[in-house]
Amino acid sequence: TQLLEQSPQFLSIQEGENLTVYCNSSSVFSSLQWYRQEPGEGPVLLVTVVTGGEVKKLKRLTFQFGDARKDSSLHITAAQPGDTGLYLCAGATKQTGANNLFFGTGTRLTVIP
Amino acid sequence: NAGVMQNPRHLVRRRGQEARLRCSPMKGHSHVYWYRQLPEEGLKFMVYLQKENIIDESGMPKERFSAEFPKEGPSILRIQQVVRGDSAAYFCASSLRGGGRHYEQYFGPGTRLTVT
Numbered sequence: 001t002q003l004l005e006q007s008p009q010f011l012s013i014q015e016g017e018n019l020t021v022y023c024n025s026s027s028v029f030s031s032l033q034w035y036r037q038e039p040g041e042g043p044v045l046l047v048t049v050v051t052g053g054e055v056k057k058l059k060r061l062t063f064q065f066g067d068a069r070k071d072s073s074l075h076i077t078a079a080q081p082g083d084t085g086l087y088l089c090a091g092a093t094k095q096t097g098a099n100n101l102f103f104g105t106g107t108r109l110t111v112i113p
Numbered sequence: 114n115a116g117v118m119q120n121p122r123h124l125v126r127r128r129g130q131e132a133r134l135r136c137s138p139m140k141g142h143s144h145v146y147w148y149r150q151l152p153e154e155g156l157k158f159m160v161y162l163q164k165e166n167i168i169d170e171s172g173m174p175k176e177r178f179s180a181e182f183p184k185e186g187p188s189i190l191r192i193q194q195v196v197r198g199d200s201a202a203y204f205c206a207s208s209l210r211g212g213g214r215h216y217e218q219y220f221g222p223g224t225r226l227t228v229t
Contacts, residue, residue, distance in 0.1 A: 090156075
């Protein structure tokens with residue numbers, strides 16, 4: 001069973017601080033995606049990583065895929081209140097033909113002005 | 114949300130009624146996925162469809178749930194004889210390609226089903 005565990009589950013920080021959230025699994029993923037979901041809305045895709053060791057940057061957000069493609073991290077620099085939301089990682093595996101995504105448990109981030 | 118449309122956004126049904134949830138994928142996308150998000154739980158895959166075909170329904174409950182994606186029109190997720198445990202947010206996603214190593218799924222805003 002593919003299981004993606006995210007940590008921390010909840011995170012509350014002051015505006016301007018840096019933070020890192022983690023996504024870990026014992027399974028190997030062919031690709032991993034990060035989403036942000038706001039209350040009452042669907043997940044919005046932030047990034048897809050596919051190569052072990054890959055690092056992608058999206059403004060103040062830095063995403064890294066582990067060398068073994070089992071884990072990933074999201075680092076936010078100088079957090080802003082607009083970063084508040086639920087961050088989800090989701091992996092696709094070759095066993096399932098990459099047809100469906102396995103979602104992590106989520107990290108709920110609150111950035112206090 | 115990148116153009117995936119879902120309706121209705123909110124649906125209230127009494128126990129025993131039928132619920133029909135609709136999803137129109139992004140323009141040009143022919144791969145559709147349905148996910149369910151139970152309260153305080155993560156998103157769980159239900160079914161993957163291409164036009165007129167169910168490709169993977171490994172996450173679909175065996176009874177009362179069905180899905181289709183006809184040649185014309187939206188994808189439909191149908192829940193017969195709803196029970197309180199069906200109350201959840203149901204999300205549809207679409208992708209340009211499917212089954213490959215590199216693909217991205219774009220989600221709709223969801224339908225929140227409440228069974229009373």
